[in-house]
Amino acid sequence: MKKNRNDNGFSQTNVAAHLRTSRQSISKWENGNSYPNLENLVKLSDYYEISIDELLKENKELKNKIETNELEIENNYQKSAFIHVTSKKDEGLILLVLALMGSLIPPIGLIMAPIIIKRNKKANTLYKLVYFACSCIYKCIILIYNGTK
Structure with a gap:
């Protein structure tokens, strides 16, 4: 009106x-x-x-x-x-820090990497970076293992 x-x-x-x-x-x-x-x-x-x-x-x-x-x-x-x-459920930063710590201490990284990958979710802000860090852990462990032979 x-x-x-x-x-x-x-x-x-x-x-x-x-x-x-x-x-x-x-x-x-x-x-x-x-x-x-x-x-x-x-x-x-x-x-x-x-x-x-x-x-x-x-x-x-x-x-x-x-x-x-x-x-x-x-x-x-x-x-x-x-x-x-x-x-509230974002664990991206925590998982990334754990992955980086695992890369510094290879035996622990070997155990932690699968756990970190399992806990990593797409909702995490650093989703892809966590996977990248875990793959770097495996590569470092392989290099160390091949270097000791």
């Missing part, structure tokens, strides 16, 4: 005077706090020079926009909750 009033260049006071009602009533109608009766709907449609359907359709469009926004908010909330949960 507010859009139609503004499109016609009317103030709430003008509309209220034409309908012989208070400006506060017009404000309540426009904000969705109350609704005009059938007689006032007819007068509004005449005054705005639009059909009653168009007057009521505007409210339906607004409700559709509100529903769409509520769905977007719910989706964003679910995404943020997922990110929050996965960030």
Whole structure:
């Protein structure tokens, strides 16, 4: 209703005077706090020079926009909750440090590397780097083993 009033260049006071009602009533109608009766709907449609359907359709469009926004908010909330949960479970840095320690002490690295690989998940921030570090451990152990022969 507010859009139609503004499109016609009317103030709430003008509309209220034409309908012989208070400006506060017009404000309540426009904000969705109350609704005009059938007689006032007819007068509004005449005054705005639009059909009653168009007057009521505007409210339906607004409700559709509100529903769409509520769905977007719910989706964003679910995404943020997922990110929050996965960030709490992020072991990437810990696994990387363990892998680097394992590369410094080869016998321990030989035992730790499979455990680290098993604990590494795609949700970890350093997912690929942990795999790279574990593969380096194996390569170092192979080089050391071949060097001692």
